[in-house]
Amino acid sequence: MNPPSRATIGDVARHAGVSKGTVSLAYSGKRPVSEETRRRIFSAAAELEWTASHRARALATSRTGAIGLVIARDPEVLATDAFFSKFLSGCERVLAEHDMGLMLHAVTTAEAEHLVYERLAAGRADGVILLDVEIDDPRFALVRRLGLPAVVLSAHEPTRGETAGLPTVFSDDSPAVTELVTLMAEAGHTRIAHVAGPAHYIHGRIRQEAFRAAVRERGLDDSMVIEGDFTAASGRDATTQLLDLPEPPTAILYANDMMAIAGLSLARSRGVRVPEDLSLSGYDDSELSAHLSPALTTVGTGAVQRGELAVTTLLAALAGEAPGAVLADHTTVLPRGSIAPPPRP
Amino acid sequence: MNPPSRATIGDVARHAGVSKGTVSLAYSGKRPVSEETRRRIFSAAAELEWTASHRARALATSRTGAIGLVIARDPEVLATDAFFSKFLSGCERVLAEHDMGLMLHAVTTAEAEHLVYERLAAGRADGVILLDVEIDDPRFALVRRLGLPAVVLSAHEPTRGETAGLPTVFSDDSPAVTELVTLMAEAGHTRIAHVAGPAHYIHGRIRQEAFRAAVRERGLDDSMVIEGDFTAASGRDATTQLLDLPEPPTAILYANDMMAIAGLSLARSRGVRVPEDLSLSGYDDSELSAHLSPALTTVGTGAVQRGELAVTTLLAALAGEAPGAVLADHTTVLPRGSIAPPPRP
Numbered sequence: 001m002n003p004p005s006r007a008t009i010g011d012v013a014r015h016a017g018v019s020k021g022t023v024s025l026a027y028s029g030k031r032p033v034s035e036e037t038r039r040r041i042f043s044a045a046a047e048l049e050w051t052a053s054h055r056a057r058a059l060a061t062s063r064t065g066a067i068g069l070v071i072a073r074d075p076e077v078l079a080t081d082a083f084f085s086k087f088l089s090g091c092e093r094v095l096a097e098h099d100m101g102l103m104l105h106a107v108t109t110a111e112a113e114h115l116v117y118e119r120l121a122a123g124r125a126d127g128v129i130l131l132d133v134e135i136d137d138p139r140f141a142l143v144r145r146l147g148l149p150a151v152v153l154s155a156h157e158p159t160r161g162e163t164a165g166l167p168t169v170f171s172d173d174s175p176a177v178t179e180l181v182t183l184m185a186e187a188g189h190t191r192i193a194h195v196a197g198p199a200h201y202i203h204g205r206i207r208q209e210a211f212r213a214a215v216r217e218r219g220l221d222d223s224m225v226i227e228g229d230f231t232a233a234s235g236r237d238a239t240t241q242l243l244d245l246p247e248p249p250t251a252i253l254y255a256n257d258m259m260a261i262a263g264l265s266l267a268r269s270r271g272v273r274v275p276e277d278l279s280l281s282g283y284d285d286s287e288l289s290a291h292l293s294p295a296l297t298t299v300g301t302g303a304v305q306r307g308e309l310a311v312t313t314l315l316a317a318l319a320g321e322a323p324g325a326v327l328a329d330h331t332t333v334l335p336r337g338s339i340a341p342p343p344r345p
Numbered sequence: 346m347n348p349p350s351r352a353t354i355g356d357v358a359r360h361a362g363v364s365k366g367t368v369s370l371a372y373s374g375k376r377p378v379s380e381e382t383r384r385r386i387f388s389a390a391a392e393l394e395w396t397a398s399h400r401a402r403a404l405a406t407s408r409t410g411a412i413g414l415v416i417a418r419d420p421e422v423l424a425t426d427a428f429f430s431k432f433l434s435g436c437e438r439v440l441a442e443h444d445m446g447l448m449l450h451a452v453t454t455a456e457a458e459h460l461v462y463e464r465l466a467a468g469r470a471d472g473v474i475l476l477d478v479e480i481d482d483p484r485f486a487l488v489r490r491l492g493l494p495a496v497v498l499s500a501h502e503p504t505r506g507e508t509a510g511l512p513t514v515f516s517d518d519s520p521a522v523t524e525l526v527t528l529m530a531e532a533g534h535t536r537i538a539h540v541a542g543p544a545h546y547i548h549g550r551i552r553q554e555a556f557r558a559a560v561r562e563r564g565l566d567d568s569m570v571i572e573g574d575f576t577a578a579s580g581r582d583a584t585t586q587l588l589d590l591p592e593p594p595t596a597i598l599y600a601n602d603m604m605a606i607a608g609l610s611l612a613r614s615r616g617v618r619v620p621e622d623l624s625l626s627g628y629d630d631s632e633l634s635a636h637l638s639p640a641l642t643t644v645g646t647g648a649v650q651r652g653e654l655a656v657t658t659l660l661a662a663l664a665g666e667a668p669g670a671v672l673a674d675h676t677t678v679l680p681r682g683s684i685a686p687p688p689r690p
Contacts (some may be wrong), residue, residue, distance in 0.1 A: 065469065066448065084430070092451040096461075101469055103411065104449045106437040116441075124410065124446060232636035261606075262636045268613055269638030288633075291577035291607045293614030 015044035061322045066103045067095065067314060068125030072113045073106075073132065083284055083303045090307020091129070098315065100126075114142065121146035127314045129153060133163070134200055140164035151314040151323075153306065155203035158325055167323040171331055173203060175285075176299045177210035177253070179333045180281050184251040185218050185295070188341045189279060193224035193249035195238040195259050204230075207255050208282065224249055228259050235259025239266045250278060251340035257282035257289045257298055264292070264338070275340035285334060294337030302330020360389035383448060404560035411448045412440065412659060413470030415433050417458045418451075418477065428629055428648045435652020436474070440665065443660065445471075459487065466491035472659045474498060478508070479545055496659040496668075498651065500548035503670055512668040514655045516676055518548060518628075521644045522555035522598070524678045528642070529596040533686045534624060538569035538594035540583040540604050549575075552600045565653050569594055573604050580604025584611045595687035602627035602634045602643055609637070609683070622684035630679060638684030647675020 013020045016037075023041050069091070071084070084117050090103055107113045117139070120128060127149035130139050140163060141149040152163045154170040184192050194211040197204030204227075212222040226241055228234030235258060242249055243266075254260035260282035264274050272278050275294060282289055282298040289296040306328045313323045358365045361382075368386050393648035415434070416429070436447055448470050452458045462484070465473060475484050485508060488495040499515040529537050539556040542549030549572075557567040571586055573579030580599060584607070587594055599605035605627035607620055615688045617623050620639060627634055627643040634641040651673045658668045 005685075007557045018626075068446075088449070089451050096450070096452070096457060099464070101448045101450055101461075101464070103446045104433070104437075105441070105446055106434050106482045107441070112441060116446075119444070119446070232633045236638065258633060261633060264610075265637040288603060288606060291581045292610040293581065 005149075010334050011048055012041065012044050015048060016041045034047045034154045064103075064124055064126050065099065066101045066125050067091075067311065068103045068105070068120040068128040069108045069118075069131070070113060070116050070120075070128065071104070071109075071131065072108070075145065081300060083135050086303035087131075087307040087310075088148055090304035090309075091311045092307070093304070094308050094311040094315070117142055117146060117148065121148040123261070126318055127151070129314060130166075133202060135202065140166060149314065149317050151310055151317060153221050153310055156333050157327070163188075167317050168325045169306060169313050169315050169328050170325055171301070171306065173206050173331065174210035174213075176283075176333050178214045180253050180297070180299070181211065181214035181218070183333070183335060183339055184253070184279060184281075185215075185220070187251075187279065189249075189251040190220055190252045191224070191247065191249045191344075192220060192253065193226070193242050193244075195235060195252060195254045196225055196227045197230050197255040198227060204255060211253060228255070230256050230258060232258050232262035235262035236266045239263035243270060243272065245265065251339070252278065252280045254280065254282050257284045257286040257296060260296055260298070261286075261288060261292065275338050279339040279342070281339060290334075290336070292338075297336045297338045298334050300330070300332040300334055302328060302332070305330045346494070351657045356393055357386065357389045360393060409448075409469055409471050410444065411446045411470050412436075412656065413448045413450070413462075413465040413473040414476070414524045415458060415461050415465075415473065416449070416451045416476065417453070417455075428646060429649035432476075434656075435649035435654075436656045437652075438649070439653050439656040439660070458484075462487055462491060462493065466493040471663055472496070474655050474659060475511075477546060479547065485511060492660065494662050496655055496662060498655055500551050502672070511546040511669045512658050512662050514625075514651060514658050514673050515670055516651065516673045517644070518551050518644075518676065519558075520557035521628075521676045521678050522552050523559045525598050525642070526556065526559035526563070527680070528680060528684055529566070529598070529624060529626075530560075532624065532684055534594075534596040535565055535687075536569070536592065537565060537596045537598065538587050540570070540580060540587075540597060540599045540608065541570055541572045542575050542600040543572060549600060556598060566603045573600070575601050575603060577603050580607035581611045585607035588612065588615060588617065596684070597623065597625045599625065599627050602629045602631040602641060605641060605643070606631075606633060606637065609641070620683050622688050624684040624687070626684060635679075635681070637683075642683045643679050645675070645677040645679055647673060647677070650675045679690035 009020050009023050013023045018037060018041060022037065088310040095102055103120065105116045107116055117268065128143065130150055130152045133152055133154055144164065150166050152166050154168050155173055157170050157172060158168050181192065192215055194208060196208040197203045199208060208225060215222045224242065226238040228238045235254060242252060252263060254263060260280055264280060267274055267278050274280060282296045285298050285300040306316045309326060309328050313326055316323045348467055354365050354368050358368045363382060363386060398676065439475050440447055447628045448465065450461045452461055473488065475495055478497055478499055489509065495511050497511050497513040499508065499513050500518055502515050502517065503513050526537060537560055539553060541553040544550045544553060553570060560567045569587065571583040573583045580603060587597060597608060599608060609625060612619055612623050619625060627641045630643050630645040634643045654671060658671055661668045
């Protein structure tokens with residue numbers, strides 16, 4: 001057997017007549033390199049038997065080749081979150097183009113979360129995407145202290161200073177919620193309820209505020225709001241409470257599909273027909289929502305596109321740009337069979 | 346500002362009077378180091394200003410501190426797979442104890458998949474877990490050629506040579522499927538159908554074979570099998586086909602919850618009551634299954650425990666042990682409200 005190749009990235013660069021940085025770029029794809037130069041570098045590498053693991057090591061000296069994503073949620077919720085896996089596949093699509101991977105950590109305590117960010121900063125990731133941000137999120141200060149580049153995913157346009165100057169990919173759920181209320185109101189509903197997500201999550205709070213504003217604007221009662229926690233169990237329980245009211249709602253707008261599907265099932269088990277007796281809508285466009293009978297009116301969140309945009313924005317930040325706040329404009333109401341006129345009194 | 350620290354792991358080791366390996370262990374936690382030794386190493390590191398990124402780099406020279414997981418499935422399926430996220434959280438639980446992360450790649454083509462394994466082998470992961478293995482899976486030869494340690498997750502005990510000598514964490518879905526058929530048969534059902542997963546997935550095939558064997562053993566018709574693809578859409582369509590039969594089944598055993606929930610919804614929309622007219626069962630114990638009305642009889646797969654076991658087995662393999670085939674014995678039938686006696690003829 002031959003001894004292992006001792007060629008370095010410098011040897012390859014000299015042989016190809018380019019800089020070491022250009023050799024790196026040819027392999028990483030982080031910035032374009034001309035086809036001619038790339039070919040010259042690849043043949044130099046082949047001639048010198050400069051192998052993949054050498055290349056990888058060379059790349060690793062400046063960049064880890066990975067971005068980090070820390071999921072600080074109950075794994076049980078994670079398992080049913082339609083948004084998460086789609087977001088992940090969007091991230092992956094862009095990362096693959098840049099020869100990068102996603103370093104994923106699921107944590108269940110604040111201590112573990114803190115430690116993971118320290119580890120990521122210590123050479124395991126070039127940057128991170130912050131999901132599920134809360135008001136005054138302690139991670140903003142943490143990543144700044146660690147010098148870890150970060151992009152924030154937010155459910156509304158950040159006000160000045162709100163995300164501590166971090167680049168932010170934001171969407172705005174308010175127009176979709178307003179549109180759902182309009183669909184229900186125009187079908188004739190006057191008693192519309194909301195099963196909300198937890199208000200300490202920005203997207204939970206935004207949807208609830210948009211709901212209240214939209215029904216108030218139509219002169220309707222905005223008090224039928226029950227706060228769930230995005231789980232099916234909370235959707236079922238909130239629906240029970242609403243249907244037990246002396247004057248139950250004829251339409252329910254849920255803050256996600258999981259709660260809506262459990263609510264639909266509960267209503268039917270009580271002999272309440274959907275949509276004849278009760279109209280309802282979800283949020284997230286989970287795979288199941290389109291294939292229920294009736295199919296669930298819901299909101300497509302452009303989760304894949306948001307993953308792509310989050311990574312693109314983070315890569316721009318790593319390249320020294322200052323992306324600021326970027327609007328992810330992919331939110332779409334998907335009207336299906338679960339909204340119909342209310343029963344005649 | 347001070348110039349950056351030039352201390353090496355060797356300096357720290359000499360200063361603390363231990364080997365470089367012990368310094369590594371003190372930081373990685375891969376094997377226990379006495380509290381006294383750990384303290385000595387940490388103060389040496391502090392004195393020499395040996396910082397986190399130096400430590401990370403030192404660890405990275407021999408180990409990447411990560412294991413790889415490549416998901417070669419349509420992201421749409423991934424988004425609704427109850428097993429995946431639970432499995433991930435089990436992996437993460439053990440990885441966190443060992444100061445390790447999970448390098449995750451989602452790929453949608455065979456070419457991309459191949460490339461990702463090459464990259465992982467080239468310094469991005471110490472080893473990989475192979476999910477969704479197929480018969481004669483080409484990844485067995487690939488990881489061997491790349492010298493990439495791997496653990497296979499399988500839905501049955503591997504026969505000699507089947508997983509090419511790779512350590513395997515296996516479960517056996519057959520007893521749970523047999524138990525579900527027994528529940529249905531003992532409730533009085535004689536026309537039992539199966540909505541299967543794709544037979545090219547081992548777990549799809551195993552469940553289907555167990556179903557056919559169990560109904561045949563009771564002298565019942567084993568021909569009512571429709572192959573779905575684990576998506577809600579296929580569950581809905583298969584259920585339509587079954588209910589349109591001249592003599593429809595009175596019980597349907599689905600190969601996963603997603604197909605079962607779409608089937609339940611379809612049946613109800615046609616006025617078929619569950620469980621009065623039609624009994625059904627799922628597989629996976631998704632969060633939604635427990636909170637439908639009626640709750641869905643399903644199978645808990647011990648996904649979290651399997652994630653833990655897969656990582657533990659991979660770490661054992663990395664440490665030079667030869668784990669062989671390890672049984673993950675966490676599969677449990679969860680009887681709920683969706684199975685009842687058939688309607689009287």
